[in-house]
Amino acid sequence: MTVTVEETHRTNSKFKLVGPKEVGYNVKQVDVFLERARAYFLNTDTQGKAITSYDVRTASFDPARGGYSALAVDAAMDRIEDEFVLREKELLIASEGEKAWMMKIGKTASVLRGRLHRPDGERFRRPARRNAQSYTIEDVDVLCRELLVYIEDNGELSVDVVRRAVFAPAKGTDGYEESQVDAFLDRVVELMASIDPVPGK
Incomplete structure (x- = not known):
């Protein structure tokens, strides 16, 4: 189901938004996921479920009219995945050796x-x-x-x-x-x- 982005989101968005009649990614879903990923990566979320590079790679968002540009979000998700992969590599080397x-x-x-x-x-x-x-x-x-x-x-x-x-x-x-x-x-x-x-x- 395609939803419509509320106007309040259009003035305080993290990514480029598509036109009001175009379809992008659900703003709330993207924001929630990225906040969780950021909190976990910075070790400020010690209670939530661990997030891995696989979770970032396979994350999906519902379509929404006037939502975030899929191209912009996908590019950001790629960069975040790379950061998580590097973190996982560093943790493995630190705990078990290269x-x-x-x-x-x-x-x-x-x-x-x-x-x-x-x-x-x-x-x-x-x-x-x-x-x-x-x-x-x-x-x-x-x-x-x-x-x-x-x-x-x-x-x-x-x-x-x-x-x-x-x-x-x-x-x-x-x-x-x-x-x-x-x-x-x-x-x-x-x-x-x-x-x-x-x-x-």
């Missing part, structure tokens, strides 16, 4: 590499339902080949390319199952964000 972090990265890369090495057209399962929405196989395989070069040959690929990847839609067994591809790319983003330094750090 070797533990390297082992974690190596294990994740090994799992991802195994699927990336599968032949084109066979990297992910096909939907069980004939009319289910799916991703075009060729589009997904193109990105997978680029990821394999990134992981094995130190290829140049920005984590934002993976975050913003869009695949043409397909139907049923003509494409890859969306949920499996999305879950795999989540792990890829986690790995890339852990390896690549945060700008300015």
Whole structure:
């Protein structure tokens, strides 16, 4: 359901707002999530549920007329995720040593590499339902080949390319199952964000 942003929010907003008749992200939901994330990151929230980089990466907001610009919020969420990944890396190294972090990265890369090495057209399962929405196989395989070069040959690929990847839609067994591809790319983003330094750090 699409809601409408109240005028009071339009004069005191953290992000650029879309036009009153355009659809953006629900302002209240974005503000609440970011406040929770900020409080947890700064250690001022010791009672609430822990927030991880995965929570930031998978957060979603309802559509709202006149809401926050999705482009602006998504860019901010990417930066916040990078900060959380860096914090998680530092905490792991501090508690278990750099070797533990390297082992974690190596294990994740090994799992991802195994699927990336599968032949084109066979990297992910096909939907069980004939009319289910799916991703075009060729589009997904193109990105997978680029990821394999990134992981094995130190290829140049920005984590934002993976975050913003869009695949043409397909139907049923003509494409890859969306949920499996999305879950795999989540792990890829986690790995890339852990390896690549945060700008300015």
